[in-house]
Amino acid sequence: MSSKKWTQRISFRVHQWLGLASAAVLLVVGLTGALLALEDPITQLWPAPKVAVSGAVLSPPQLVPALALPGKTLSRIYLDDDPAQPGRALYFVDNSQELYWRAFNPYTGQILGPRPALSGFFAEVMAIHRWLLLPRSVGSVITGSAALCAIVLLIAGLVRRAPDRIGRLKDWLAWKKGAKGRHALWQFHALLGTWFFIPLLIMALTGPYFAFDWYRQGATSLLASQSVAKTPASETKGLNLEAAWQGYLKVRPDGHYARWQMPRGPKGALVVRYLEADAPHHHAYSFVSLDALSGKVLAHKRYSELRGGDALLANVYALHTGLYFGLAGHVIWSLAALAFGSFAVTGVWLFVVRRARPKNSQAGAADTLIAYASQSGTAAACSERLKRWLDGQGVNSHLATLATLEPAQLTQYRQVLLLAATYGEGQAPDAALAFQQRLSQGGVSLHGLEVAVLAFGDRQYQHFCAFGHWLAAQLTELGASLLLPVTEVDRGAPGAIDAWHHNLAGRLALEAAETVDDWQEAMVMANRCLNPGSQRPVHDLHLAVDGAYQAGDLLEVLPQREESWARAQLASIGLDPAALVLVDNQLLPLWQAIALHREYAPLCGLGAQDYVDQLTPLRPRTYSVASDQGPVRLMVREQRLADGGSGLASGLLASCRPGQRLKVRLRHHGSFHLPSDDKPLILLGAGTGLAPYLGFLEARQRLGHKAPLWLIFGERHAQQDDYYRAELAAFEELGLVSRLDKAWSRDQGQYVQHCLADQSDLLERYLAGGAHLYLCGALGGIGKGVSAMLDEQLGETAVAALQQQGRLHRDLY
Numbered sequence: 001m002s003s004k005k006w007t008q009r010i011s012f013r014v015h016q017w018l019g020l021a022s023a024a025v026l027l028v029v030g031l032t033g034a035l036l037a038l039e040d041p042i043t044q045l046w047p048a049p050k051v052a053v054s055g056a057v058l059s060p061p062q063l064v065p066a067l068a069l070p071g072k073t074l075s076r077i078y079l080d081d082d083p084a085q086p087g088r089a090l091y092f093v094d095n096s097q098e099l100y101w102r103a104f105n106p107y108t109g110q111i112l113g114p115r116p117a118l119s120g121f122f123a124e125v126m127a128i129h130r131w132l133l134l135p136r137s138v139g140s141v142i143t144g145s146a147a148l149c150a151i152v153l154l155i156a157g158l159v160r161r162a163p164d165r166i167g168r169l170k171d172w173l174a175w176k177k178g179a180k181g182r183h184a185l186w187q188f189h190a191l192l193g194t195w196f197f198i199p200l201l202i203m204a205l206t207g208p209y210f211a212f213d214w215y216r217q218g219a220t221s222l223l224a225s226q227s228v229a230k231t232p233a234s235e236t237k238g239l240n241l242e243a244a245w246q247g248y249l250k251v252r253p254d255g256h257y258a259r260w261q262m263p264r265g266p267k268g269a270l271v272v273r274y275l276e277a278d279a280p281h282h283h284a285y286s287f288v289s290l291d292a293l294s295g296k297v298l299a300h301k302r303y304s305e306l307r308g309g310d311a312l313l314a315n316v317y318a319l320h321t322g323l324y325f326g327l328a329g330h331v332i333w334s335l336a337a338l339a340f341g342s343f344a345v346t347g348v349w350l351f352v353v354r355r356a357r358p359k360n361s362q363a364g365a366a367d368t369l370i371a372y373a374s375q376s377g378t379a380a381a382c383s384e385r386l387k388r389w390l391d392g393q394g395v396n397s398h399l400a401t402l403a404t405l406e407p408a409q410l411t412q413y414r415q416v417l418l419l420a421a422t423y424g425e426g427q428a429p430d431a432a433l434a435f436q437q438r439l440s441q442g443g444v445s446l447h448g449l450e451v452a453v454l455a456f457g458d459r460q461y462q463h464f465c466a467f468g469h470w471l472a473a474q475l476t477e478l479g480a481s482l483l484l485p486v487t488e489v490d491r492g493a494p495g496a497i498d499a500w501h502h503n504l505a506g507r508l509a510l511e512a513a514e515t516v517d518d519w520q521e522a523m524v525m526a527n528r529c530l531n532p533g534s535q536r537p538v539h540d541l542h543l544a545v546d547g548a549y550q551a552g553d554l555l556e557v558l559p560q561r562e563e564s565w566a567r568a569q570l571a572s573i574g575l576d577p578a579a580l581v582l583v584d585n586q587l588l589p590l591w592q593a594i595a596l597h598r599e600y601a602p603l604c605g606l607g608a609q610d611y612v613d614q615l616t617p618l619r620p621r622t623y624s625v626a627s628d629q630g631p632v633r634l635m636v637r638e639q640r641l642a643d644g645g646s647g648l649a650s651g652l653l654a655s656c657r658p659g660q661r662l663k664v665r666l667r668h669h670g671s672f673h674l675p676s677d678d679k680p681l682i683l684l685g686a687g688t689g690l691a692p693y694l695g696f697l698e699a700r701q702r703l704g705h706k707a708p709l710w711l712i713f714g715e716r717h718a719q720q721d722d723y724y725r726a727e728l729a730a731f732e733e734l735g736l737v738s739r740l741d742k743a744w745s746r747d748q749g750q751y752v753q754h755c756l757a758d759q760s761d762l763l764e765r766y767l768a769g770g771a772h773l774y775l776c777g778a779l780g781g782i783g784k785g786v787s788a789m790l791d792e793q794l795g796e797t798a799v800a801a802l803q804q805q806g807r808l809h810r811d812l813y
Contacts, residue, residue: 030341066109144211
């Protein structure tokens, strides 16, 4: 599994379980936060009682005695910037931490009664938001912990949804039309989190500042300058309000202030906050710290002079509520807080629905069927990835091979996604021949069925992707409609597969599938030439590869060219190797694009970017695994080109040294595995087509299989090309090979099909005993010769029966 995929999976689990743990608190905090974000605009519009403006506002030395109340300790005095607004006084009830508010006339000191009802309402909302109406020591821990969870939730959710390509950013942010039910709910949940990510993250990061002393102290230590980080204390004990007032007037001669805060503790400083004339918002406080007894100015910081971390700390409240960004900030933060609350509902609902889905891919009803016809395993692997993607999107789908399907079963679904390979010159894969025959007979109405076909093939054949096109035509003739035009994939090209997934996601109103990067680095352990001196050298390689596999599987190798070669080729067609080009959303030098990402072609007369855009993606080369377990063994023939060079991948493998690293990935090849039980086998291979049978023999030895096995191997020269002679002789001695025939085309004029024809009676006895027949090698060589021989010897009907029974296995290239 790629590191990106693993990261996304972990992120999803973290997001899911932390979300469930904090859902109830986030619901309450989100809904109350949405109200509190609009407190200022609502308060400004709400009718409020006024006081008569008469002369100057009383000074604190005059107000404090006037505001004294029995059983209560005055803590703060608040004055509004509107002179006609009443002031507010905050008290602590003696012997408790309960808060007590009163409104007063700042010109007379007369206590007017409780705060206005609207202020009281928002105070209750604030108490719910910060403490959940619990004791502060308990409630603040709960809400603060929920805010910490929210930080992780948001980051994990972003990682889970992050597009792997810049070109998919629009899909990441856009609502997909047509989504219904759970898909629409998921889109709502995911898109709100994406759209409001920044305000939500700001809220989450600033929330614990008001809940935890350690968080507040840590933020101050990290962000504040030395002069601001240290809170000054009074030099002496006692309180002299007149002296403190005179000290403040030295700083602010007009005496205007917004908050007068009485000292906390015997040597606590008296702190005054005021707003400068050009303050950007009503919490952009400048502050003065005074010695409570002497009135000496201990510290003075103007808001306009704050920079960096000091400015950030001064705006924690404004950032938390959206006040910092004006009216637009209030509205956006309120909507974001509502989104936060909605996540609790949608997230829990999505979890419940996800848990309620059947776990088995074939259990319960499903609207979507994924069906595949695979010859070499590519279509099957893509189908499995498609199934995992649909599962992740909450789509209950069934996965099946065409070998097990009847055409009438398609009517049980609303959508069928077909991934179909074409074998050779337009044929269906072996396992799909019976389905093709039954479908061609018609007899089923598919009206109302939507079909999408991803057709796999090889452009070197004339009838490229013919079976996929035949399926699309036949299904539409029976009444089905195409969700998408048929998409052709040349030799597993990832770009075509990604494009199909992207278009399918748009049609189904789902989030686009992420590109799966399952390549890994494999280290070469050993490399030896099996036929030194031959003009057609064959190499035996052992690679350390992560992941499980079994005999018959395939290894894909992504070849890479040397920088010097790429530079020379580009210079020969008049291109600058160092020119920067965009390849798969990466900006790379042209030589690197050719060496690592694109197939080279000698195209002239194009600019660097146009040249790269004309090239096909670098395709992997596929090799049969020649082992059963442990290090992967390969049998590779070095291809010699007309110009004297070697094939890109085979040349790389033939020349690699122990310790060298290659980019590879394992591919499941289910149609070329051993039978599940101990059956007789006929193994036919030419050249490197011997490779999978070495793995078969190892597997049979490990499993203790004793059924008869007939191996026929063909090559050119007995003296030079008798690969693995000692190893095969050892298998014979162990009884794992019942009969071994070798055909030498240049020495004897014998080919594998000739050996098989000469022993037709033995062939029929093996097949009558339930034998499976395996054929591996070149399609135009052993593939063509043996197929013709079987049709002649057994008859086309008998060969078709072997295919339908799953007893004829072909791996031809």
